[in-house]
Each structure stands twice: as C-alpha cells, then as structure tokens.
Amino acid sequence: MITTYRLLTTAGLFLTLSKGAFSQALNDSSYIAAASQNLTNFYLSQQRESSSIFNGRYYFDHISLHDNEHTFFGNGQFVQGSITSEGYSYNDLDVAYDIVRDELIVIGPDKKSKVIVNPKFVESFFVQGHTFINLKTDTESEEQIPSGYYDLLHKGPSVLLAKRQKKVHESVNQFDVKRNASVNDRYYLLRDSVFRQVKTKGDLVNLFGTNRSQIQQYIKTNKLNFKKEKERSILRVVGYFDSIKN
Structure with missing residues (x-):
C-alpha cells in the first residue's frame, strides 16, 4: 500500500505552482479535474504494484x-x-x-x-x-x-x-x-x-426432479448430442430449465 508520506509528497508537488498559475488553475475546472485524475491514477498504480497478487x-x-x-x-x-x-x-x-x-x-x-x-x-x-x-x-x-x-x-x-x-x-x-x-x-x-457433478445426460435429467419429462422432451426436440457437444448441450438444458421456472 502506498504510504502517507508518498501521498503527501505527491500532493506537495501538485501544489508547487507559482501563485499566478495556481490562481489561474482554480478557475479552470478542466485543469482541476485532470490534476485530480492524475493523482488518483498515481495512487492506483502504486497500490497495484504493491498488491498481493x-x-x-x-x-x-x-x-x-x-x-x-x-x-x-x-x-x-x-x-x-x-x-x-x-x-x-x-x-x-x-x-x-x-x-x-x-x-x-x-x-x-x-x-x-x-x-x-x-x-x-x-x-x-x-x-x-x-x-x-x-x-x-x-x-x-x-x-x-x-x-x-x-x-x-x-x-x-x-x-x-x-x-x-x-x-x-x-x-x-x-x-x-x-x-x-x-x-x-x-x-x-x-x-x-x-x-x-454432471457426467452424462442421465445425470443431468435426474437432477431436475419433477421436471424430468419436460427436460427429456426438450432434449429430444432440439436433438441435443451429449457425446459430441456435451458442454453446449448442458448449457442449453440448464438455460431452458431456468426459463420455465421463472
């Protein structure tokens, strides 16, 4: 994490403008916004580099x-x-x-x-x-x-x-x-x-209890192939089940 000292140092650098320039900056909202964003970006970059990741x-x-x-x-x-x-x-x-x-x-x-x-x-x-x-x-x-x-x-x-x-x-x-x-x-x-765990079509169908017959009909109607397209088929069935339960 960034230290208080480093934040204060950065803030100090930000404020070391000439009196005239600082006065002008106070009247320039875009300048203030940009300076504030730069300070924020500096803080986030320091936090990121010291992160536990x-x-x-x-x-x-x-x-x-x-x-x-x-x-x-x-x-x-x-x-x-x-x-x-x-x-x-x-x-x-x-x-x-x-x-x-x-x-x-x-x-x-x-x-x-x-x-x-x-x-x-x-x-x-x-x-x-x-x-x-x-x-x-x-x-x-x-x-x-x-x-x-x-x-x-x-x-x-x-x-x-x-x-x-x-x-x-x-x-x-x-x-x-x-x-x-x-x-x-x-x-x-x-x-x-x-x-x-879902290993087979039978595993999946059995997990839906009283909705088994509807699920079986959906699989048959849409010709889902669990051997060739297992992931896609499971996703289709789960999505269908959620749609009829809502």
Whole structure:
C-alpha cells in the first residue's frame, strides 16, 4: 500500500505552482479535474504494484509437450485479463491459467517475470471471455466439490460450473519421452444447495426432479448430442430449465 508520506509528497508537488498559475488553475475546472485524475491514477498504480497478487512464487514452464500443445486454458498465450483480489479489481493484466496445475499466473510489474498468484487472495478472474471463481470448500465432505478455480458458465436460478483440466500422458521409447495433454473438463450443477457433478445426460435429467419429462422432451426436440457437444448441450438444458421456472 502506498504510504502517507508518498501521498503527501505527491500532493506537495501538485501544489508547487507559482501563485499566478495556481490562481489561474482554480478557475479552470478542466485543469482541476485532470490534476485530480492524475493523482488518483498515481495512487492506483502504486497500490497495484504493491498488491498481493504479485507476491507469489515465480512460475516456470514445468512440462515440455509435443505437437505445440500447452498447459494453459484457451490459446496458450498470456492475454489481457483482470483479477479481483481483496475487494479490488485489477484490470489490463497479462494473465494465463495453467489448468494442469490449477494455477493463475500474472506477468509482474517488471513486464518479464511470471508470478503464480496466491489463491488465498483471489476472488475471481476474467480471461479469454470467461469468468472464473475461486471456490473454497470443505473438501472433507463427500458432498462438496474440491476447492479451486471454476469457470462460471451459467448464473441464474441455476448455477453451472466447469472445472477446466488437462491431463498429461507420457509415452516412452528408446529415444525419448513424449508428453501430450488431453482435455478433461468436469461439470457441476448447483441443486439443493449442493454442487452435483454432471457426467452424462442421465445425470443431468435426474437432477431436475419433477421436471424430468419436460427436460427429456426438450432434449429430444432440439436433438441435443451429449457425446459430441456435451458442454453446449448442458448449457442449453440448464438455460431452458431456468426459463420455465421463472
């Protein structure tokens, strides 16, 4: 956090105008607004650089994958995103999400270092058009899903989350070790205040209780294919259920 001394120093610099210039500035509302905004921007930049999101461990590319594969969510690149931490939203950050290790990485203020954001400081983050929430649960309970980052796919009367994951597979021959990553996403629907995993079409239908027949008819009418388009199909069904319950 920025110190009182630094704020007072900045304020002092702002006020070191000549008497004439200061008098003129008082009559110029646009000048006052601009100066005020500059002071605010300075404060926010100092607060951002000293934020706890940059105080994690350094990140190193830990797995060498074949065929241009990567361990990140999305396109495998650091892209602009935002992080909400301790009640503050930090925008225009260069971030990436490692879904093998479930780690959020940010480029540090030096524009070079890669830092793993300590999850205890993260409430949510936004990257590549997706909002991820940091779910902290009691993993000792069999009814709870594991703590971690979850993609918020749908938020309404129903809440649908996706756990983005990649699994690394190794094949060994006499010359080298080949590593490839496969997507292993999991889906959870909040029902009766508990997140239930949705593995199959049957799992999903059974979660809707007395509305099962309506859901089954909707799936049939819209020719939803849970094997080829699992995520899209689940989203369509959840959206439909919320529409008939409203």
